[in-house]
Amino acid sequence: MDSSSFLMQFAQQLINGVSLGSIYALIALGYTMVYGTIKLINFAHGDVYMVGAYIGFFATTVLGLGFLPALLLAMVGAGILGMFIERAAYRPLRNAPKIAVLITAIGVSLFLEYGSMLLVTPQPRTFPAVLSSTPIHIGGLIINSQQVLILGVSLFLMVVLTYVVNYTKLGKAMRAVSFDTDTARLMGIDVDKVISYTFAVGSALAAAAGVLVGVYYNSIDPLMGIMPGLKAFVAAVLGGIGVIPGAMLGGVLMGVIEALVSGFISSTFRDAAAFGILIIILLFKPAGLLGKNIREKV
Amino acid sequence: MSKKWLSLISMVLAIGMVAVLAVGCGGPAKTDSTEIKIGGDFEITGGVANFGKSTVNGIQLAFKEVNAKGGILGKKIVLVLADNKSEPSEAANAITKLITQDKVVTVLGPVASSNVLAASQIAIDNKIPLLTATATASKVTVGDDGKVKDYIFRACFIDPFQGEVMANFAAKSLKVKTAAIYVDNASDYSKGLAQVFEEKFIKNGGQIVAREAFLAKDTDFKSALTKMKASNPDVIFIPAYYQEVGLIVKQARELGMNTPMIGTDGWDSPKVVEIAGAAALNNTFFSNHYSPEDKDPHVTSFVEAYKKEYGQVPDALAALGYDAALMLIDAIKRANSAEPAKIKDALAQTKNLQVSTGILTLDASHNPVKSAVVIELKDGKQTFKEKINP
Structure with missing residues (x-):
């Protein structure tokens, strides 16, 4: 089949879009989980993703670890960082006005960006080739083995997360805290601990995305988290912020829309389309695609 | 005690600096x-x-x-x-x-x-x-x-001259008829080069079959590249800096695009090879001011x-x-x-x-x-390809 036919191009763009989208989905999960529990848009989340990529980088270059151990190490490291950020920056402001916490989040984001610029220099680093990238031809379509890996790891992590949230005691506590924090506390749930774990899980997922991106694109730098962070935020809103399946759906949709827009309309409209979607969603379905319209408690 | 030492040291330093200044300023008067x-x-x-x-x-x-x-x-x-x-x-x-x-x-x-x-x-x-x-x-x-x-x-x-050099190189040395341009919309350097390249390439009898743009710091180029691939260009001109160039070349090769890719002196960095990998960079060329391998x-x-x-x-x-x-x-x-x-x-x-x-x-x-030189990246090494005179 001719690779230039419309159908083949469409299918190839779908593949590009889904692999990009699963990255957005992994980052969007962290946004959505944190928002779900403490109603905070954690703007430092994109930078935790960057730190995760750097931990993965140093794990493979300095410690000489393979892909999977490096991925795990990055997830653990970023999880601890996430807990630390929550403890140091957000917990003291638990009862402060929302705007104060939001501004603190932006401060943490800038701190991570420029702090790591100081530590690891602004020069982009290249990941060592820890995984081979072999193209897989299916008909006229080309899928890279790394794209398959990204999709596989993302799906696996999402399944694990769904299990944790729905079928474990910690997940039950998370859901309780997100549903009604005060009542959860009355029921004997250690709310601070649950929030801390939520940050850890969200940050670990972002770090996984960071390492996957590092391996796939082979280039990381201290400001790499800004754009994906924003796009993942849009994805979380698109799917319905606070809703975990919504973040997955939103992320994949974002990736596919971007790929199709730059593939069939124009590559310059790609980002405009991404943020245009945010505006449209906020206008017509403020709760997002999978979000439920819950009346504000008085 | 320590404060005393500190002030003593800073005094010595200050005197030293004044002395250096005096030498630096006083000398050249004659x-x-x-x-x-x-x-x-x-x-x-x-x-x-x-x-x-x-x-x-x-x-x-x-x-x-x-x-x-x-x-x-x-x-x-x-x-x-x-x-x-x-x-x-x-x-x-x-x-x-x-x-x-x-x-x-x-x-x-x-x-x-x-x-x-x-x-x-x-x-x-x-x-x-x-x-x-x-x-x-x-x-x-x-x-x-x-x-x-x-x-x-x-x-x-000046910058636009390199666009001309690469347009001539594509038409006369690579002998190609169609080209795609992939430009960094955030950079004047890139846009200026793209414009000159397009003018000269068309003047040489060529045809531009695709024009795509990205922004500096982008990391995913596959969608635009997939689109470009469908228009089957003989050569892709990428007037950009090394970080994005490395990613673009890598992803284009992953999509099975084996067309030659050409660029300008923004490619002149070992980072290109680190990011894209030596094999992906075969069949790529860029213009530069000079090559130490020139036999002139x-x-x-x-x-x-x-x-x-x-x-x-x-x-x-x-x-x-x-x-x-x-x-x-x-x-x-x-x-x-x-x-x-x-x-x-x-x-x-x-x-x-x-x-x-x-x-x-x-x-x-x-x-x-x-004249400018065209450098070929062969197995990750810069090798002198040819000299192009204006």
């Missing part, structure tokens, strides 16, 4: 009639210090060679250096010091276009020629009003002399610094005088001068017309 003083306003420290150092090395080598042959007009030529710390404001300070205190007759430098622009007004006001070896932005020698700046010159070709005897003799002096292979900036020094030496000889106004007139008339990177003629806008 004019030595056996020397021609040339100022060097360069990036000795700061962000592009590497570039500054290479350029100064090239200049020093040229001066040393001419002094060994008896100098110019019976005098020795010396370079008085001032550090601009890779910042425009410091570039202005440095050139002021060189002109007012050191009484230099011409200033060489700085490396970066922004620093040259900051220094140039001071050169013009003091009527001292300023010759930059490396600043490629068009507006360095031509003001916003479209008038050529009388006292400002350069020794390197003027290049080889320069490379040999430089290696002997500094123990390393000269990069493009060293070659350009050397060329700028040769231009200046030639101008002083023809002017038969070391007066700034006469040097300026002679510089403007530079014609068919043999320098290390080719034969150089200044056009009416004080921009050199000279």
